[in-house]
Amino acid sequence: MSLVSTLYVGLFYAATAILVVGLTMRIKKYAQTPSPLIIPTMPAPRTEAGVVMRMFREVAFFESLFRANKWIWLFGIMFHFGMLLVLLRHLRYFTEPVWFWVNWVQPFGKYAAFAMLAGLLGLWARRFLVARIRYISTPSDHLMLALLVGIAMSGIGMSFLVHTDIISVKAFFLGLMRFSPQPLPNDLLLLVHLGLVAMLMIVFPISKLLHAPGVFFSPTRNQTDSSREQRHIADWAKALEAGER
Amino acid sequence: MADFEVPELKEYLIVPEPLDKVTNHLAPFIAKPPHQSDLGFPEELVDNWKEVAIEKMGDLLGKYRSLQVFLDICVHCGACTDKCHYYLGTSDAKNMPVARQELLRKVYRRYFTFAGKYFPKLVGAVDLTEEVLDDWYSYFHQCSQCRRCSVFCPYGIDTAEISMAAREIMASVGKGQKYCNEIIAKVYKIGNNLGLPEPALADTLEGLEEDIEDETGVKVRLPLDEKGADILLITPSADFFAEPHVDGLMGYAKVFHEAGVSWTLSSKASEAANFGMFIGSYENMRKLSLRIREAAIDLGVKRIVFGECGHAWRVAYSFLDTLAGPFDFLDQNYPIPQHICEFTNDLIKQDKLRFNKGENDHMTLTFHDSCNVARGAGMGGYEGGQFEIPRAVIKAACNNYYDMGDDTIHDATFCCGGGGGLLTDDLMEIRVKGAMPRMQALKQVTEERGVTHLAAICAICKSQFSKTLPYFGFSMDQIVSVHQLVSNAIVLKGSEQEAELDGSAEEKGEAETA
Numbered sequence: 001m002s003l004v005s006t007l008y009v010g011l012f013y014a015a016t017a018i019l020v021v022g023l024t025m026r027i028k029k030y031a032q033t034p035s036p037l038i039i040p041t042m043p044a045p046r047t048e049a050g051v052v053m054r055m056f057r058e059v060a061f062f063e064s065l066f067r068a069n070k071w072i073w074l075f076g077i078m079f080h081f082g083m084l085l086v087l088l089r090h091l092r093y094f095t096e097p098v099w100f101w102v103n104w105v106q107p108f109g110k111y112a113a114f115a116m117l118a119g120l121l122g123l124w125a126r127r128f129l130v131a132r133i134r135y136i137s138t139p140s141d142h143l144m145l146a147l148l149v150g151i152a153m154s155g156i157g158m159s160f161l162v163h164t165d166i167i168s169v170k171a172f173f174l175g176l177m178r179f180s181p182q183p184l185p186n187d188l189l190l191l192v193h194l195g196l197v198a199m200l201m202i203v204f205p206i207s208k209l210l211h212a213p214g215v216f217f218s219p220t221r222n223q224t225d226s227s228r229e230q231r232h233i234a235d236w237a238k239a240l241e242a243g244e245r
Numbered sequence: 246m247a248d249f250e251v252p253e254l255k256e257y258l259i260v261p262e263p264l265d266k267v268t269n270h271l272a273p274f275i276a277k278p279p280h281q282s283d284l285g286f287p288e289e290l291v292d293n294w295k296e297v298a299i300e301k302m303g304d305l306l307g308k309y310r311s312l313q314v315f316l317d318i319c320v321h322c323g324a325c326t327d328k329c330h331y332y333l334g335t336s337d338a339k340n341m342p343v344a345r346q347e348l349l350r351k352v353y354r355r356y357f358t359f360a361g362k363y364f365p366k367l368v369g370a371v372d373l374t375e376e377v378l379d380d381w382y383s384y385f386h387q388c389s390q391c392r393r394c395s396v397f398c399p400y401g402i403d404t405a406e407i408s409m410a411a412r413e414i415m416a417s418v419g420k421g422q423k424y425c426n427e428i429i430a431k432v433y434k435i436g437n438n439l440g441l442p443e444p445a446l447a448d449t450l451e452g453l454e455e456d457i458e459d460e461t462g463v464k465v466r467l468p469l470d471e472k473g474a475d476i477l478l479i480t481p482s483a484d485f486f487a488e489p490h491v492d493g494l495m496g497y498a499k500v501f502h503e504a505g506v507s508w509t510l511s512s513k514a515s516e517a518a519n520f521g522m523f524i525g526s527y528e529n530m531r532k533l534s535l536r537i538r539e540a541a542i543d544l545g546v547k548r549i550v551f552g553e554c555g556h557a558w559r560v561a562y563s564f565l566d567t568l569a570g571p572f573d574f575l576d577q578n579y580p581i582p583q584h585i586c587e588f589t590n591d592l593i594k595q596d597k598l599r600f601n602k603g604e605n606d607h608m609t610l611t612f613h614d615s616c617n618v619a620r621g622a623g624m625g626g627y628e629g630g631q632f633e634i635p636r637a638v639i640k641a642a643c644n645n646y647y648d649m650g651d652d653t654i655h656d657a658t659f660c661c662g663g664g665g666g667l668l669t670d671d672l673m674e675i676r677v678k679g680a681m682p683r684m685q686a687l688k689q690v691t692e693e694r695g696v697t698h699l700a701a702i703c704a705i706c707k708s709q710f711s712k713t714l715p716y717f718g719f720s721m722d723q724i725v726s727v728h729q730l731v732s733n734a735i736v737l738k739g740s741e742q743e744a745e746l747d748g749s750a751e752e753k754g755e756a757e758t759a
Binding site: 033038039046131139217 | 581
């Protein structure tokens with residue numbers, strides 16, 4: 001196996017470990033930190049089922065964002081759902097035999113890459129064109145977009161312009177999953193694509209990408225409006241009551 | 246009139262371009278040593294304030310999931326940037342909710358995250374310096390914790406949570422806010438924000454009883470510390486004498502009288518407002534709430550009803566059971582606690598109150614949804630009850646009512662500009678500027694619908710508007726209490742008004758029962 005292939009084997013194992021361990025630790029932290037007070041943004045659902053629906057509308061339709069700003073919503077939807085289709089399509093490189101529905105997604109997933117890219121470019125343009133968003137943008141916001149645009153463009157390049165040896169790529173990933181590393185084709189576009197993806201996996205648990213798991217832990221969205229019906233108290237707050245009543 | 250520029254009201258709300266350092270100089274007076282120590286905070290800025298601040302931040306991160314999650318997950322999408330009334334009124338970039346949050350977040354990153362520790366410039370992380378602390382003090386006191394930003398944030402990030410944490414950190418290093426801390430201490434010592442002792446309170450209530458009797462010929466009581474009463478009314482102390490608050494209090498008294506229930510006020514818990522929330526202090530918020538529990542036990546009441554007060558209703562509805570519960574000694578057949586609007590509306594629905602709406606015909610009303618009622622609490626036991634019930638009460642008492650623009654009411658309502666501990670003269674400039682979006686919506690409905698008066702169910706809104714309305718070409722008496730409208734129109738049994746109506750109703754056709 002070439003040096004490059006060996007490096008990428010190491011890179012993907014490391015990136016996966018960082019992503020999984022980092023994310024698990026973060027999620028554990030969110031889950032274990034108490035919510036001492038009932039603070040849903042009202043009006044809020046009065047039942048757990050209602051909260052599930054609210055959360056579903058939030059992550060599936062970006063409901064609050066739609067109310068806030070139609071442009072950010074449009075670009076956000078294009079990017080996220082474009083990426084979702086692209087990711088689902090990519091399952092074909094990790095499954096043997098390929099799940100039947102992944103084949104159905106395949107044609108949509110290929111072209112969804114353009115929606116993903118257009119959404120990203122729209123979001124990026126706003127960081128330059130809208131003074132308010134320019135003001136709040138940090139270098140890392142731009143880098144994150146650059147990273148994602150790089151991933152999308154290199155991917156589109158391989159899908160539509162310079163094809164790589166996709167059979168070998170699949171063998172590489174199946175090899176990783178079965179702990180029997182296989183060589184990777186030495187194509188520049190592929191190495192760029194995979195390198196950027198690994199980078200994204202590494203920064204995920206230490207960056208704003210935490211919004212993905214974090215939204216589910218947002219007390220203003222995941223709490224029920226039930227404060228008059230049942231008592232809610234955190235352990236540390238309960239301790240303040242010791243000997244009082 | 247003002248030594249600052251009052252924002253001009255345009256035809257519609259314009260989102261300004263962000264400017265640097267427009268209102269960074271606006272900060273409230275710092276709490277004096279006794280105000281700090283009364284609340285258990287250090288008297289003045291401690292020598293090792295940086296370490297103490299960072300330690301406190303760590304402590305809060307472990308106690309509040311909201312803070313931990315909200316500081317992590319903002320993506321700087323910009324959805325909130327044009328949603329804050331203080332930004333709209335001042336153009337100051339740091340009044341954009343995300344920018345306000347960043348003031349705390351950039352310090353959080355520096356001390357608590359990998360990226361901020363090793364790549365501070367890249368992710369916008371900074372050391373905690375005196376300059377940062379000054380910015381905190383200014384801009385976290387230019388947030389009324391109204392939660393409008395949290396409605397529009399795709400992750401529900403609530404700047405109020407961040408402001409509360411920041412204020413608690415500041416108080417903990419010895420840089421608390423004079424207005425809030427002084428008031429909280431007053432409640433501990435005397436029982437209410439205004440420092441009205443029991444004799445003054447009794448005297449005031451007696452005067453109000455006389456006023457009502459003069460007006461209606463009916464002896465309506467406003468009892469104080471009456472043991473064995475069914476209902477304990479907890480109301481903001483402004484209701485005892487400020488205008489238009491006091492007219493609302495007379496309204497509650499008339500409703501209780503007509504309902505035939507026994508009720509009482511308490512001199513110990515003569516304050517609904519809970520400024521502990523403003524300074525983000527769970528301990529102080531809890532201590533203030535426990536006074537209500539104690540008063541309810543001492544007086545042996547069966548129910549607790551809250552008067553018109555916005556942040557108070559949030560603490561009451563959302564937090565009271567947590568802070569001072571369980572209220573298993575109260576009658577479980579009624580909501581604990583209940584809002585006076587819920588109480589009145591129930592009677593209206595049961596046809597137990599008689600109104601002569603004509604008494605309010607000199608006014609055309611609109612309703613200002615108070616931020617903490619709209620976005621921090623509920624009413625009626627169903628989603629959105631906090632929007633419908635006060636309006637139902639107004640409409641039962643008035644013929645002329647119109648809503649303001651859709652994007653300025655219900656959960657998109659604009660704060661009055663004086664909430665969250667900003668209702669102090671040393672913050673007048675930010676209060677006036679923050680009132681602009683609401684004033685703009687009022688102007689629109691004034692011109693299009695001929696609205697003459699703004700009704701509210703919050704003591705802060707009422708005080709704030711009576712101060713700020715004149716800056717925008719309105720007059721201070723254009724703000725009214727919802728129960729003032731009830732008070733105007735209610736026809737008490739055995740009153741002069743009843744006699745007059747029943748004697749002449751057929752000719753005039755004015756009498757209406759709702």
